[in-house]
Amino acid sequence: MTDAPPEPTPPPLVTVNDLSFAYGRGPTVVDTVNLQLHAGKVHCLLGDSGSGKSTLLRLLAGLERPAAGSITVGDRTVSSANRSVKHIKPEHRAVGFVFQDYALFPHLSVRRNITFGMRHRPLRERKQAALDLLERVGLSDYAKAMPHTLSGGQQQRVALARALARDPKLMLLDEPFTGLDTVLRDELRDVTLKVLRDAHVATLMVTHDPAEALLVADTVSVMRNGRLLRTAPPEDLCVLHPRPKGPPSVRLLDSPLKN
């Protein structure tokens, strides 16, 4: 296998086993997906829109219940199609989620957006914790600002700080950098992923931009029609395509696999 690691890896933090899902009676959007996520590593999920990437994130967050298969964190099964296994609700999981539209609460200030998830901490610690987080993402001066006064990049960083506030073990990023201009995007990506790696968080990032995936990920999974076509370190995926033709994502998905 091309993706065999050179040294023995620690056991995965999150294991996804044969996961399948469909909305109502609609078509299958996530189809027998197997995935392993490691603490401190960034895993990119690459695919076109409608390929089931975001749904996979929602399943990991516990916002949807799988139709088949299971999700295990450590040695605890948190989601399973088997109804005798208790479904851990999203509010009881140590999962951070940064949404594509950031989903900041418009009625709360930046600081209170961040303390929203800190109910597990004593009241007096919350304010200081929020300020610390804001400093980590470089927004110390904006604690009292309202979300709609912030730029897109600032909103994204608030969303990240807010997701980190619950000390998650797993961070889910749903196309967090789309809609930002290129310069800002590169800078923000570096900041975000550095913060996440420092916090030793397992990160699953969804993107439809192959360049982004290849640039930042430790592992890349290519997804299409709900299935994971391939999972490999980025350098292995690149080697396959010495002579690119057509748009990048098409190249990655359509070229024959050579071993």
Next chain:
Amino acid sequence: MADTPPSTSPETLQDRSPSRPVFSWRRFIPSPWTLLALCISAVVALPVAVVLYSITQDSGDEWAFLAEFRLRNYLTNTAYLALGVCTASAIIGTTTAWLITTCDFPGRRILSWALILPLAVPAYLAAYAYTDLLQFSGPIQTWLRERYGWGRRDYWFPDLRTVGGAIFILTATTYPYVYLAARTAFLEQSACTLEVARTLGRGPLHAFTSVALPLARPSIAAGTTLVLMETLADFGAADHCAVDTLATGIYHTWHLISPDNLTAPRIAAAQLAALLLGIVALAVTVEALARRRAKHHQLTTRFQALRRQRLGLFTAPLAFLVCIIPVVAGFAIPVCIFAHMAYTTTEERALEIAIDHGSNSLKLAAIAAIICVTLAVLIAYAHRLAKGPLTAFAARFASLGYALPGTVLGVALLIPLTFLDHRLNDLTHALFNTKPGLILTGTVFAVLLGYQTRFLGVALALLQSSFQRVRPSLDDAARTLGSGRTKTVLRVHLPMLRASVLAAGLLVFVDVVKELPATLMLRPFNFETLAVRTYQMASDERLELASYSALCIIALGLLPVLLLATLLAPKARRSRRILRGSRDTLTAPQ
């Protein structure tokens, strides 16, 4: 690692998954939120069930009496009234809306919101005011007689206590429903479609009748249906104009005293209520079907606002007159009459009475508003959590209560509540040898239940649309941040939508203050509200005593009207946003 080779043959989920769940009943049990929504909407089902059940019961000679002597009168009057009010309202509402939207003339901007002012005047108050003004001993007739020296039989004067009078009064107070609907529809129309019609050789009037009117027809029909509902449900105005309709018939039959069978008139009233309910249900169904068909109307994607045409020397005053007459008739005259009455009255108790009963009204309305809004939030949130057919049904069913006429509601709630009261007393008598009295019908419970049934839909309609404007990702974000479903609605939705919640509460509050027939029937003994007191005073021909009360009702009724007016104003973006309840530039899809 986790390599999954692409499969060539698509398989179904069921074929393959090893951990596929075994059949489980838990899948079919709705969530607690869904159950809650269904329970709340079931409250609306109670009166309907009671009324329908009454058909199977025997009301002795009462029904035969009704059928022989009254029913025909009830039905023809109701039909004339409905036809007359709907036609007149549709014509007035559409004409004024068209003039305001497409023409420019002096006073247009003020008239554009003044035209909805008559919504603040309940029809029964207009009826009291006009009969006072136009009656034989009223100022106009007295003046005419003095001026020309006429005697009693020397002249003809319009009589308000006829079907025609009732049509006039109901039209003057309900046409704004059509005006509002037509105006919004015209505002949404693109100038392109009209201009195309013009370039294809149609004159402005012809373009209106062949393009604008057909496009706006579904909205005008919806507005006219509201007028129809109000007319069918109206008790106060028809009663005061001495026009026997089904709604007044129910009330009077209920209060008939039958020497040999005490319950017979009540059953007959319930049977009349069933008849009225059938007519209302028919109207609602026809409108729903028409609206479903109207969904096919698609407007062009290129939107260009209509340009208003400046009117000339002769046409501008004409347009002004056409638009100001409804405002004067529906709002200015009744208000002036009551104000004049309050100013000149020699009755010192008038103000006292208004304050006394005002506090009753306010308390009742505040409690009803809080209950209604709470229940509406529960249903709207349940629908948001589970977008299934069950919650959709619950929401739609709960909204139907608005179509129940007040007298129908009165009858339909009094019958089961009286029954329950008696059984409760029997029970406590058997167990503890005491009788607590009328717990349900002797307290505000009954009247609050009635308000809840009738006005839940008002709050629900507003809250459902504002819930839709909160992006679903906010719910998901709150969930992943450790806040459960209940906490999410308390910490995210309610604070974001607080203005909508307040607006919904205000609408219910004002509707309760204005409501007459259900309050009249369901209130506890000797419990007077502004509306009830005004009704009693008007019946006793001592309207002066109620002048302050009437003014209070109208003043409160102005609040939601002003809210609507700010929404309709062209530069209302700011207030629209305030009403939507949040700085929700963020909640709109980007």
